[in-house]
Amino acid sequence: MNTLKPFELPLKSPQAILRKAHRFAKKSLGQHFLNHPDIAQAIVQKSGISSSDHIIEIGPGLGALTLPLARLAKQVHAIDLDQHLLSLLSEELEKKEVTTVNLIHGDILRVPFDTITAQKDDAQWLVMGNLPYHISSQIIVKLIKERKMITQAVVMLQKEMAERIQSPPGSKAYGRLSVMVQYCASVSPLMTIKGCDFFPRVNVDSQVIRIQFHQTIDHPVKDENFLFQIIKAAFGKRRKTLKNALSNSALPYTAEMITNVLQKVGINPQRRAETLSVDDFVNLSNALSETIMTI
Numbered sequence: 001m002n003t004l005k006p007f008e009l010p011l012k013s014p015q016a017i018l019r020k021a022h023r024f025a026k027k028s029l030g031q032h033f034l035n036h037p038d039i040a041q042a043i044v045q046k047s048g049i050s051s052s053d054h055i056i057e058i059g060p061g062l063g064a065l066t067l068p069l070a071r072l073a074k075q076v077h078a079i080d081l082d083q084h085l086l087s088l089l090s091e092e093l094e095k096k097e098v099t100t101v102n103l104i105h106g107d108i109l110r111v112p113f114d115t116i117t118a119q120k121d122d123a124q125w126l127v128m129g130n131l132p133y134h135i136s137s138q139i140i141v142k143l144i145k146e147r148k149m150i151t152q153a154v155v156m157l158q159k160e161m162a163e164r165i166q167s168p169p170g171s172k173a174y175g176r177l178s179v180m181v182q183y184c185a186s187v188s189p190l191m192t193i194k195g196c197d198f199f200p201r202v203n204v205d206s207q208v209i210r211i212q213f214h215q216t217i218d219h220p221v222k223d224e225n226f227l228f229q230i231i232k233a234a235f236g237k238r239r240k241t242l243k244n245a246l247s248n249s250a251l252p253y254t255a256e257m258i259t260n261v262l263q264k265v266g267i268n269p270q271r272r273a274e275t276l277s278v279d280d281f282v283n284l285s286n287a288l289s290e291t292i293m294t295i
Helices: 014-020 037-047 066-072 083-095 133-145 159-166 176-184 224-236 242-247 255-264 278-292
Strands: 053-058 075-080 101-105 124-130 152-158 185-193 206-213
Touching (some): 037 066, 037 152, 037 206, 053 066, 066 075, 066 083, 075 083, 083 101, 133 152, 133 159, 133 176, 152 159, 159 176, 159 206, 176 224, 176 278, 224 242, 255 278
Parallel strands (some): 053 124, 075 101, 124 152
Antiparallel strands (some): 152 206
8 A cells, every 4th residue: 555645735725725716615515625634634544545446536626535545546536516626626636747536527426336437347446535415315325226336435424424324223323324334334433523624614523434345245135126115115204113114105015914024024013113123124125025026
C-alpha cells in the first residue's frame, strides 16, 4: 500500500472555494463539504485501499476525498450530479497534475456500476463517498443490488442511519436496511465525524462505516428480490404483527395463508418484524415463494 502524502484542500476552506467561484452549497442535493483535510486523510487511510484498487466515488464535491484517494488508488471514478462542482474539481486536478481521476457527470442512482467496472474486468472495485442524507438509503439499496460489481463500500452516513444498519434483531433501530445489508455483508464502524466538521454545518453527527460484501452467503435465499419484498412488507407496518403486516401488503396472500406459512417455519404469527433474524426472513421468504407457486 502506498503512503498517503500530505494533503491540503485547494483553498483555505470549502466556503472560500465556493465564494471564489460564485457558487453555494445546494441544499436540494444535500451538499455538505468536509472542512478538515486530516479527516479526509483518516477516512482514506482507514479504508485500507491499495495501489491496485479502482474506486467508485459517490459525490466527490470539491475533492476532499478524491485527491487523497487519487494518490493511493490505481484510478478513481468520481460521479457527481453537479456539473459546476465537477468543473471546479477538474480545474483543481489539472493544477495538481492528477491524471488518475475519471470524472462522471450523472445521478448515482441512475448510473449502473457495470458501465464503469466493465472497463477493467480484472480489477478490485470499491465504493467510497459522503452520501447525501436524503438519498442515502436508496444508495445503500443500490450497493446491495449491484454488489457483484464491488467488493466493499466505505461510506459516510448520518450516524443514526449507520447505527440502524448495524443494529441487531430486537432493537428499536433494527429495520429494513439492517436485514438487507446484514444478509449479504458484514458492517464495521470506522470513525465518527462531528456536524461542525462540515460546511455548511449539519445538526447531526456522521459515521463512516465499512460494508464488506460476502463472496458467498452461508444461508442463501432462493429468490433475493422476493426476500427484499418480504422485508419491505414486514417493516412497512412495523407496529402490526407479522400476520397483519404481510396479509395487508401488496403480497398475494390471505391472513390464513400467512399464518400457515409462519407456523410452518416456526415463527409465531403474533411476532413483529423487528424480532426476526436474517435467517428467519430467509426461511420465511423461501416458504412463501413455494406457496405462491400453488396460488
